[in-house]
Amino acid sequence: MIFPSSETEAGDSIRALQASGKKLRIEGGGTRGGLGRPVSTDEVLSTRSLTGITLYEPSELVMSARAGTPVSEIEHALAANNQMLPFEPMDHRMLFGSSGEPTIGAIAACGVSGPRRIQQGAARDHLIGIRFVNGRGEIVKSGGRVMKNVTGLDLVKLSCGAYGTLGLLTEVTFKLRPKPERTGTLVINGLDDARAIAALSAGLGSPFEVSAAAHLPAGIVGAAACTLLRIENFAASVDYRLGELAKLLTDFGPSRRLEELESLPLWRDIRDATPLAAPRANAVWRISAAPTHGPKIVAALQSQFAFRHFYDWGGGLIWLACLADGDAGASAIRAATKAHGGYAMLVRAPDDLRTRVDVFEPQADTLMKLTAGIKASMDPNGVFNPGRMYADV
Amino acid sequence: MSQIAFPTPDPLILARRDAILAGLASLLPDECIVSSENERRAYETDAFTSYRQMPLAVVLPRNTEEVSAVLKYCHQQGVKVVPRGAGTSLAGGAIPQPDAVVIGISKMNGILEVDYANRVARVETGVTNLSITDAVMPDGFFYAPDPSSQLACTIAGNIGMNSGGAHCLKYGVTINNILGVKFVLMDGTIVDIGGAALDPEGLDLLGLIVGSEGQLGIATEATVRLLRAAEGARPVLFGFDSSEDAGACVAAVIGAGIVPVAMEFMDKPAIEICEAFAHAGYPLDVEAMLIIEVEGSEAEMAAQLQRIIEIARAHRVKVVKESKSAMETALIWKGRKSAFGATGRVADYICMDGTVPTSQLVRVLARTGEIVASYGLRVANVFHAGDGNMHPLILYNVNDPAEQAKAEEAGNDILRLCVDAGGCLTGEHGVGIEKRDLMRHQFSDVDLEQQMRVRAVFDPQWLLNPAKVFPLDGRLVA
Secondary structure (H helix, E strand, O other): OEOOOOHHHHHHHHHHHHHOOOOEEEEOOOOOOOOOOOOOOOEEEEOOOOOOEEEEEHHHOEEEEEOOOEHHHHHHHHHOOOEEOOOOOOOOHHHHOOOOOOEHHHHHHOOOOOOOHHHHOOHHHHEEEEEEEOOOOOEEEEEOOOOOOOOOOOHHHHHOOOOOOOOEEEEEEEEOEEOOOEEEEEEEEOOOHHHHHHHHHHHHOOOOOEEEEEEEOOOOOOOOOEEEEEEEEOHHHHHHHHHHHHHHOHHHOOEEEEOHHHHHHHHHHHHOOHHHOOOOOOEEEEEEOOHHHHHHHHHHHHOOOOOEEEEEHHHOEEEEEEOOOOOOOHHHHHHHHHHHOOEEEEEEOOHHHHHHOOOOOOOOHHHHHHHHHHHHHHOOOOOEOOOOOOOOO | OOOOOOOOOOHHHHHOHHHHHHHHHOOOOHHHEEOOHHHHHHHOOOOOOOOOOOOOEEEOOOOHHHHHHHHHHHHHHOOEEEEEOOOOOOOOOOOOOOOEEEEEOOOOOOEEEEEOOOOEEEEEOOOEHHHHHHHHHHHOEEOOOOOOOOOOOEHHHHHHHOOOOOOHHHHOOHHHHEEEEEEEOOOOOEEEEEOOOOOOOOOOHHHHHOOOOOOOOEEEEEEEEOEEOOOOEEEEEEEEOOHHHHHHHHHHHHHOOOOOOEEEEEEHHHHHHHHHHHOOOOOOOOOEEEEEEEEOOHHHHHHHHHHHHHHHHHOOEEEEEEOOOHHHHHHHHHHHHOHHHHHHHHOEEEEOEOEOOHHHHHHHHHHHHHHHHHOOOEEEEEEEHHHOEOOEEEEEOOOOHHHHHHHHHHHHHHHHHHHHOOOEOEOOOOOOOOOHHHHHHHOOHHHHHHHHHHHHHHOOOOOEOOOOOOOOOOOOOO
């Protein structure tokens, strides 16, 4: 295992590795190593020694940190100024039963977002600058530290969610937001999936700035189905907006409010897919689709195999857990996403299953050609995380 | 005296013009081909009007398949292509070259589908930015990015430049408001990237394509996000006796945890020019003005404004003027959004687009004034203060070549200043030809080479918009 303590050291190591034809797996805190296809390599590079916040300007809503910096350290520093990472990144430790500290580099590399993605955007929408080592061992920068930047090709977004297959991120810069003064959630019980998503669509299509919208079918966190809409704002606005939202949604049945203390842990569980974490042997999928197509995809699957599921992003993100037998529902799921539009990712499954079954949505040949070309343009000898996203890339 | 170089036209292509026109004519009906010199002249420049180049030909395809056919043909024939939206680029992004075919998408301007439940619209990319909002506004929705040219500019151009606007402080720029494109590659291959889902399929190709300035392909359809408009919106004018106070006020508002929908800055010359044009009621006895817009219910707007006004008072605000009606609101924004056009009535200008950290705004603004004055020219500043995206308008006379050269030199100095202050060359207008030769000031050769290697995956022969973005020397050729 290599632990470079600087970008230059990392570049030297990678240059040496690629010259000798060796392959490298990149590891941050090791809390989400189960994401993507299993990777077997000659060497592992840990970002453990690449740490530290390098820039934090609260009045500019911007923060840079080296890739191995623990997310907890960053959130702590931001909280001291009542600020936050706006995209509410998921913590995968519940799902993977992993320990250790998630790192900011992995948030960028895996494009990790959470419930607020529906309103504020994803990790990629807030990642404004990166420094990375490419497969030639060269140190490259893209983007910067300013809020608006269209200078040159955007390798920042390309690298965000590339699962470390294009380069080793050494430093990342994120846009921030002020923390909301208060959080409140409106709950409607007892709706079926399609009706629930209609309620969420009505809420998200209202002027009240719903910051998260989820539906937990019966049995996910209690006997009754819960449809949840979150408002985050100044205290007076939260009160007002929850009231207006309740009026708007009266057709969907009686609603009640969850105040902050009840609301926060619930959204943390939704963010981390905690309701589907146990039993650990189950496979877990995430399916991203148009919100109103979510219930259609679920209905198409229900006749084919048994699973538990819930919705985030107003219905546009389906979390689904099933037995890790056979292909763990892959062929049925992929047929459903083909029919209704959308992409499925096998998030958690034993290694052999994630080797046999496509983890990411299989791409059309034309797109696969672009993907392979981009990989080769950044990492010509295939040093980084070989096969993490696709078997041959 | 033109200072920005164009590549030497390929004489073999020029010599084959008739054959190439015949080839295009076999793919498209007559009304889709612009070949006479008179008609081609309309396409020889964009909003970066000091440079002009006559294109080989202009084609105006009617659908994705025709775009694909033209690109495939040009690819086979080794003919360069310059994609064009409405030609409103301030960076020369749509300026053609004599050996290139312009592909304009203006005939493809339909709104194909509006889906409120999923809050998206599918459009042809020749549709203008504002017409999307116009189509959904009666139902209370809007498309968020609002470049000043939104009445004319197309979604294709917005995708090319990753355009922003005054309200992107809260709502983001093009990439944050688009979910998918139908995209035609240089060899004519049609690919669908993204769609209605929020997660990307694999690598974030959409993130790469948006802002790629027509160098990777041509987007013919787009799925854009629609947002529900707030209950109300109100811009407020804040006049200050100094730019320093105005700049410090911007930082203090954000530091207080308030992110307004928009925070726009104008200096005295810009206020005078815009007020004379729009009669928006801008204060004329101040050195600097902020337009800060808040949104929400009446009570919410009042509460937010109260906090902002308190902060402004702490920064010695001289005039606070709230919009009292929808008409006043419209006038306030008309003044701001017509700033470039209004300036054009007073003098020729080039518009810079550097972005700096907001803590550097005041210093960069002062230095900008000194730089322009040192060239014996005048400057008006009107820009997006909340995100540090500056737009100094350098005034000059386009018919005086020496003055034009000075204006460009001053502009280059300002952009270098922005980069050195921790910012970038362009926040929302794009590199185009205008800032191409400054790229090495922001990027190392390694940075640029990595970008060019990615570019080569899409267009190894440099046929797509080839005179733009990357310095002409040192290009990686496959």
